[in-house]
Amino acid sequence: MVLTHTTNHSYTHPFPTVTLAFFLRYYSPQLNPFSAHVLSTDTIESHVDPETGRLYTTRIHLKKSRMPSAIIKLLPTSVTGGAGEKSSYVLENSIVDIKEGWMKTESRNLNFTGVLSVTEAQHYSATPPEQADNSALSPAVPRFMSPNTWVSTTFSYRSTLGSRKADKAVASEDNSRGRFGWISGWGAKRIQSSIESIASNKTDDQIIKSRDGMKMVLERLRSNGVVAVLRELNRREGKSVFEA
């Protein structure tokens, strides 16, 4: 089963600035106080498609785990790794098309997947959703004249606990029924949907925080350019940047 949750929002900032804020949102807790749970951010892929001019970026974020403690308590320590594993890796893929004025992003957890897979898909656009459908017909108002950016966010929650695939992933040494022999059939289904709904109940809170974080970055970018923002952050950390 998959539980999904979609929300729409608009930022009162132009599309290019919003995409920049997306890349900057975990840059520093000084820039975004809601990013204190992000321990590290790394880029593993970045390229521009020469045909389309689209920018493809893949990043890995290490976050203090947001796996709700109610779920952790449901699970045997063989799955959670005891109290030790408190952080999770998140894989983030994004595509920016600056010509067409849209950005698509998708983030998913890399560990704990034997328990719960959370995917956050976002679609940012310089065009409001109701106009997007017939934008091919209406002669383009230059998109970047738009002072706003629209974003639709969909969270999907899928618990694979007790399924064959999850068994394979976490219990390779147990060859008979997997480590999840203790939950099977309808029991497993019930636990799976509990996990999905506990996790999805956290969504609203999470969306508000990430939105507020984006807004703080956007405000900083509005009053200063990115270079000034970075210089200020680095000055506070006692480093110089762009000195060359």
Place this chain on the structure above:
Amino acid sequence: MSASLAPECNEVKERYDTCFLKWYSEKYLRGNGKTDDNECASMFKEYQKCLQVALKDRKIDKLLDEAREDSKDYDTIHLKRK
């Protein structure tokens, strides 16, 4: 400044990040960032040389492979209706 998951890569990462953000805001967003062969390319290479080792050491490369497999499954199930 956000850290790298591998502290030993922090320095090269920081140099790349700074370059990327400058390139992104001053060139790409203005429609001038057409190729991969930009001023940040050599810094990206240095950064990846360091990072790839760290990803292997921490077995994150395996997690990445699994995620790619998984997203193939996910796409076949969920994108069919489109």
